[in-house]
Structures are given as structure tokens and as C-alpha cells.
Amino acid sequence: MRVGLFVPCYVDAFHPEVGQATLELLERFGLDVDYPFDQTCCGQPMTNTGCHEESRATEELFVKNFSEYDYIVAPSGSCVNQVRRNFTALEQTEEVTAVRAKTFELVEFLHDILKVDAFPWAEFPHKVALHNNCNALRGLSIASMSELRNERFSKPKDLLGKVRGLEFVDIARPDECCGFGGTFSVFEEGISSRMGQDKARDQARSGADYVTSSDSSCLMHQEGCARRLQLGQKYIHISQILNGSRA
Known part of the structure; x- marks a missing residue:
């Protein structure tokens, strides 16, 4: 199995350790992972603002x-x-549709494609709250939506539940948007900040030592809000926990 690693712009710029953890984690499962060096943005910022042709x-x-x-x-x-x-x-074209169909977010790839049943190297002895990015939740269905009356499931929790010492804590409004929203946080700074502050306070009330997610963009926004509010929780990408990081 040959895997192409796509590292988003903001991960490359602000959280390169997430890209490194993802690479190391995939290689732990014996995969042939390659990183195309001339990759750039996927075009999401342009599409989010309605500039589809520009992407x-x-x-x-x-x-x-x-x-x-x-x-x-x-x-x-x-x-x-x-x-x-x-x-x-x-x-x-056939090539375009094939690429779209075989592009996976890390959690769903580990859960649905590799069907990973153990992370023997991973231990994280902390209380952890989970944040699901809106696109991952509602677009990719990595977990059930709390407002729908359907069978409960969570692919991130399934994976994190295999990490020794990790204890889940629940926040009051788990699926509420944190307000990042890419360009939304730029054009609607006030609303975005208040949403992020509400999210960070909810996480603090849960007693979480750490908040994790499969999206660094949300974590970056929430961490900034938490620091300004002088709250105590820390933020870490799920790839780092699954790859064996302890803090």
C-alpha cells in the first residue's frame, strides 16, 4: 500500500510536529509513505469565501x-x-474522481481502512476532552451528531480508547463550533472569538488536562482563546497521542 501524505498549510506553518507525528504513526504500521515536496494548499480558503474558480x-x-x-x-x-x-x-475526470475518493482524514483511515485494534506504544495518563471539527463531524461522519437521535459512535474515541492511561471527560456542548471556520475567524473576528471563548470555558469546566482533535486549526484557535482567558487545559493533536506522546 502506497500512501501519499498531505500536510495542510497551517500544520506546516504552525504545527509541523503534527505532520511529523502523522508520518511516524503511519510508518509504524508498515506503510510506504511518501511526501510530495511540491504540494501546496488544497484550495479550501478560496472555496470557503465563494471563490471556487480561484481554487x-x-x-x-x-x-x-x-x-x-x-x-x-x-x-x-x-x-x-x-x-x-x-x-x-x-x-x-476519472483521475480527479479517483483522487477525491481515496483521500482520507487520519482518524477515518486508521479506523476504517487499516482497522487498527491496538497502539501498544501509546500511553497518555491524562484526562482528555475531545473536539470534533465541524467538517470532520458533519462532512466526513467521524462521529455521531449529538442533536440526532441515532446510534452513538465516535471513531476518534474508539482509537483513543486503545491508549493506556487516557481518561475521557465530557464537555456540556460537544458538537458546538469553536468559531474558527477558516476565513470566518478573519472576517467575523468578534463572533469567532466569543465562540472560541465559550468552547474553552466549557472544556475547562469539564476538568480536562488536555483537549485533542484531528484538526490543528480548531485546536490553534481554542488554545489562543484559553491562554487569553488564563485557563489551564492544554491542546494536542490526536496524531501525537496515538504516536506515543505523553504530554
């Missing part, structure tokens, strides 16, 4: 970079949702 070049480059792999994996639900659902500027 054409980034979509074309993404397809060119990743078409040869069996799977494309990224530590980001929002970027994977962009590829799977919003790659609309391009003509939907």
Missing part, C-alpha cells in the same frame, strides 16, 4: 501530486472534506 490551480496541483498513490492521508478533517466534497472547479 482551480491548487486543485489541479493536488491531483497531479497525489494521483499515483493508493491512498492520500491528511491530519485534517476540514482539508479532506474540501477534497472529497468541494473539488468542483475541475472537470470531473
Whole structure:
């Protein structure tokens, strides 16, 4: 199995350790992982602001970079949702549709494709609250939505439940958006900040030592809000926990 690793722009710029943890984690399972060095943005910022045609070049480059792999994996639900659902500027050729179909967010790849049943190297002796990015939750269905009356499931919790010493704590409004929303946090700064503060306070009340998610963008926003409010919880990407980080 050949896997192409896609590392989102904000991970590369602000949290390169998440990309490194993702690579190491995938390699632990004996996968042949490659990182195309000329990869760039997936085009999500342009699409989010309605500029679909402006994302054409980034979509074309993404397809060119990743078409040869069996799977494309990224530590980001929002970027994977962009590829799977919003790659609309391009003509939907067989090559384009194939790339879109085989692009997976890290959690769903481990859970649905590899069907991982153990992380023997992982131990995280802390109380942990889980945040599901809106795109990962509602676009990729990595967990059940709390407002729907259907069978409860959570792929991130299934994986984290295999980590020794990790204790889950629940927040009051688990599926409420944190307010990041990519360009939303730029154009609606006040609303975005208040939503992030509400989220951070909810997490603090839960008694969590750490908050984890499969999206660094949300964690970055929430961590900034928590620091400004002088709250005590820390933030860590799920790839780092599953790869064996203890703090």
C-alpha cells in the first residue's frame, strides 16, 4: 500500500510536529509513505469565501501530486472534506474522481481502512476532552451528531480508547463550533472569538488536562482563546497521542 501524505498549510506553518507525528504513526504500521515536496494548499480558503474558480490551480496541483498513490492521508478533517466534497472547479475526470475518493482524514483511515485494534506504544495518563471539527463531524461522519437521535459512535474515541492511561471527560456542548471556520475567524473576528471563548470555558469546566482533535486549526484557535482567558487545559493533536506522546 502506497500512501501519499498531505500536510495542510497551517500544520506546516504552525504545527509541523503534527505532520511529523502523522508520518511516524503511519510508518509504524508498515506503510510506504511518501511526501510530495511540491504540494501546496488544497484550495479550501478560496472555496470557503465563494471563490471556487480561484481554487482551480491548487486543485489541479493536488491531483497531479497525489494521483499515483493508493491512498492520500491528511491530519485534517476540514482539508479532506474540501477534497472529497468541494473539488468542483475541475472537470470531473476519472483521475480527479479517483483522487477525491481515496483521500482520507487520519482518524477515518486508521479506523476504517487499516482497522487498527491496538497502539501498544501509546500511553497518555491524562484526562482528555475531545473536539470534533465541524467538517470532520458533519462532512466526513467521524462521529455521531449529538442533536440526532441515532446510534452513538465516535471513531476518534474508539482509537483513543486503545491508549493506556487516557481518561475521557465530557464537555456540556460537544458538537458546538469553536468559531474558527477558516476565513470566518478573519472576517467575523468578534463572533469567532466569543465562540472560541465559550468552547474553552466549557472544556475547562469539564476538568480536562488536555483537549485533542484531528484538526490543528480548531485546536490553534481554542488554545489562543484559553491562554487569553488564563485557563489551564492544554491542546494536542490526536496524531501525537496515538504516536506515543505523553504530554
